[in-house]
Amino acid sequence: MVKNDMTAQNLRSAYAGESMAYQRYKVWGQKADEEGFENVALLFDAIAYAEEVHAGNHFAAHDNVEGDFLVAGGGEFGLGTTSENLVGAIEGEEGEVEQMYPTYSIVAKEQGESDAVRSFHYALEAEQIHAKLFRNAKEHVDNGEDIELEYVTICEVCGHTVVDGLPDKCPVCGEPSSAFRKFTK
Amino acid sequence: MVKNDMTAQNLRSAYAGESMAYQRYKVWGQKADEEGFENVALLFDAIAYAEEVHAGNHFAAHDNVEGDFLVAGGGEFGLGTTSENLVGAIEGEEGEVEQMYPTYSIVAKEQGESDAVRSFHYALEAEQIHAKLFRNAKEHVDNGEDIELEYVTICEVCGHTVVDGLPDKCPVCGEPSSAFRKFTK
Ligand SMILES: [Fe+2]
Ligand SMILES: [Fe+2]
Ligand SMILES: [Fe+2]
Ligand SMILES: [Fe+2]
Ligand SMILES: [Fe+2]
Ligand SMILES: [Fe+2]
Numbered sequence: 001m002v003k004n005d006m007t008a009q010n011l012r013s014a015y016a017g018e019s020m021a022y023q024r025y026k027v028w029g030q031k032a033d034e035e036g037f038e039n040v041a042l043l044f045d046a047i048a049y050a051e052e053v054h055a056g057n058h059f060a061a062h063d064n065v066e067g068d069f070l071v072a073g074g075g076e077f078g079l080g081t082t083s084e085n086l087v088g089a090i091e092g093e094e095g096e097v098e099q100m101y102p103t104y105s106i107v108a109k110e111q112g113e114s115d116a117v118r119s120f121h122y123a124l125e126a127e128q129i130h131a132k133l134f135r136n137a138k139e140h141v142d143n144g145e146d147i148e149l150e151y152v153t154i155c156e157v158c159g160h161t162v163v164d165g166l167p168d169k170c171p172v173c174g175e176p177s178s179a180f181r182k183f184t185k
Numbered sequence: 186m187v188k189n190d191m192t193a194q195n196l197r198s199a200y201a202g203e204s205m206a207y208q209r210y211k212v213w214g215q216k217a218d219e220e221g222f223e224n225v226a227l228l229f230d231a232i233a234y235a236e237e238v239h240a241g242n243h244f245a246a247h248d249n250v251e252g253d254f255l256v257a258g259g260g261e262f263g264l265g266t267t268s269e270n271l272v273g274a275i276e277g278e279e280g281e282v283e284q285m286y287p288t289y290s291i292v293a294k295e296q297g298e299s300d301a302v303r304s305f306h307y308a309l310e311a312e313q314i315h316a317k318l319f320r321n322a323k324e325h326v327d328n329g330e331d332i333e334l335e336y337v338t339i340c341e342v343c344g345h346t347v348v349d350g351l352p353d354k355c356p357v358c359g360e361p362s363s364a365f366r367k368f369t370k
Contacts (some may be wrong), residue, residue, distance in 0.1 A: 065264070092253070
């Protein structure tokens with residue numbers, strides 16, 4: 001639950017941002033598939049699910065505040081080539097890593113909002129990995145090649161994202177490997 | 186593609202609204218499942234996908250405008266009992282049916298924005314059905330019973346939503362039955 005309006009507003013904004021990220025990754029994933037980058041498509045699809053986990057966590061941390069709100073959230077737009085879409089993906093993730101989650105986190109800490117602190121922390125940890133994965137994907141796509149990838153696992157509790165591996169225990173939230181959802185071709 | 190900024194802004198706002206609707210239906214669906222309303226959970230899950238179709242259509246109609254935007258979008262919040270969550274679902278759908286899509290549609294028509302007109306039309310048609318389905322679900326849940334439901338089919342092109350049936354042809358967008366995705370327990 002959330003007690004202070006500033007943190008509540010940040011949770012709503014982050015929820016809007018994650019919600020929009022999910023949808024554009026679904027669209028950009030389809031585009032990657034059409035262009036023959038099936039592993040980039042898989043990456044978009046799996047990371048979309050990580051954003052769903054983040055959106056759900058923010059929504060749950062905001063559980064006691066009910067009703068209709070006009071929410072301001074940041075989103076990347078444009079449906080271009082996969083190389084162009086990856087630029088948007090990288091910029092979105094880097095904006096979350098460098099500005100949104102660090103500032104929302106210190107505000108939540110200042111206000112003693114433990115659920116929001118945890119929810120923002122989980123997201124920040126995952127977005128750093130996402131930014132790195134998308135930067136790598138862009139390099140490959142710009143060389144006209146797909147990325148190497150067999151499967152992706154995503155922690156259903158925190159959105160931690162692992163390429164071609166399944167940890168015994170989530171390094172971010174501590175859940176066992178059974179909490180990971182596997183995305184394959 | 187979109188030419189006028191007012192319609193572009195409305196597409197972004199509708200995209201934010203649909204994106205947030207998808208995520209809260211996923212969360213509220215899990216809650217319905219936990220409360221033993223497995224058919225209400227299925228309804229939330231299927232309708233979430235219809236909102237994904239709408240979000241994707243708005244995003245595609247906005248395809249030529251690239252970059253990062255701060256987007257204002259309407260969303261229902263609160264994670265309560267399934268009866269309470271259905272109130273939020275009904276209010277969200279009714280707001281889209283009575284205000285958002287009718288006004289966005291006349292603006293898009295005035296500006297000669299054919300892609301946006303189509304995307305808003307597809308959504309408006311589906312939201313009317315969603316509002317009705319959620320009102321029916323709330324009546325049942327308030328009587329302590331689940332809804333009767335075997336499966337839901339959703340048109341992948343327009344989000345048209347059918348309970349326990351599969352049309353030969355989508356009555357909204359004209360796609361054949363093969364364009365429908367089926368959601369079962
Ligand atoms: Fe995220
Ligand atoms: Fe991310
Ligand atoms: Fe985790
Ligand atoms: Fe919708
Ligand atoms: Fe709807
Ligand atoms: Fe359709």
